[in-house]
Amino acid sequence: MAAFLSGISIVCFAASYAVALACEASRLLFRSGVRGAVMVGFAGAGLVAHTLFLGWRAANEAALPLSSPFDWYLLAAWLLAAFHLYFTVTNPRTPVGLFMLPVVLLLVGAAQLSSRDPFPQNPATQVWGAIHGSLNLLASVSVAIGAIAGLMWLIQAARLDQKRAPLQGFRMPSLERLAQVTGRTLAISAWTAAAGFVSGIVLNAVNRQRGLLETVPWTDPVVLRMGALVAWLIGADALAQLARRRADGPRTTAWLSLASLAVLTASIAWGVFGPTRHGKPPPSAAVHEEAAP
Structure with a gap:
């Protein structure tokens, strides 16, 4: 069993999600009576492999959730994959995977490019570290869900x-429901991101104070x-609240949610490829570690 679990890699669940996405996209091309079962099967298999991978790292590599950039991105992808599977099972005619699975795969790709080294911690920082990581995670997932709902609204x-009939097999949620999800997730993402920044x-x-990590300057x-x-x-949420009083309020909120995802994507890319002192041990500690036998 241990050998099986240790053999699970990112490729296993990323490939499963990719096949599920291909099945979802094939709705545009042809009808199939078995596609739904195949799509759910691959999405479920990917989520199981994803869960086992995270569990194995937590049990054998001291890599608790949110303990490194690698695990943070994978946990964000896991949450969206779980949302996707739930929505697909409960709303089989809604093509949510066509919008959500690309985001899942992008997060998995970001994880692959990120550091797997856990942030140095001690009991004094574990609680604040968990709060900080969880709030940022909730904000990011909320942005993604809101943008997906906004795109579906548009x-x-x-x-x-244009008075066009819906595509065969595609049933979008109502505009009212999509607008509600977009507005709420935009508000949640704004205030959880603010709380995450303060934490x-x-x-x-x-x-x-503890000398555990290098001080992160304001210019980092x-x-x-x-x-x-x-x-x-915060600005986007304020604009969305003001726009609610206008007839085009839902459309404005939808575009703001898409713009928020673009800003988040740029922020993630900056974090993956840009230099930073975030999560780095102080120079004296780094020198000590290199000198140790």
């Missing part, structure tokens, strides 16, 4: 405006990109 609204400031202060790319993301999300 597609559904365009179809209704990061507290965590940085605790780390500096991580601080700048997260500050920009928080400012955008």
Whole structure:
């Protein structure tokens, strides 16, 4: 059993999600009586492999959820994959995978490019680290779900405006339901991101006091990109609240949710490829580790 679990890799569940996405996209080309079962089967198999992979890392590599950038991205992908499977089973005619699975695969790709080294922690920072990581995770997942709902709203609204019949096998949720999801997730993402930013400031202060991590300056790319993301999300939520009073409010909120996903994507890319002192041990500790036998 241990040999089986240790053999599970990112390729296993990423390939399963990719096949499920291909099945979802094939709805545009032809009808099939077995496609739904195949799609759910591959999505479920991917989620199981994904879960086992995270569990194996937690049990054997001291890699608890949110303990490294690698695990953070994989947990975000896992949450979206779980949402996708639930929505697919409960709403089989809604093509949610066509919108959600690409985001899942992008997060898996970001994980593959990220560091697997866990952040140094001690009991004093574990709680704040968990709060900081969880709030940022909730904000990011909310942005993704809101953007997906916003895109579906725009597609559904365009179809209704042009009086076109829906594609065979595709049933979008109502505009009212999509607008409700988009507005709520935009608000959730704004305030959880703000709380995550504040908790990061507290965590940085605790780390500096304990000498556990190198102090992250205000000019660090991580601080700048997260500050920009928080400012955008709060501003977008404020604009969405103002737009609710207008007839085109749902459309404005939908576009704001898509723009928020674009800002989040740029922030993630900056975090993956840009330099940072976030999560780095202080220079004295790094030198000590290199000198140790």
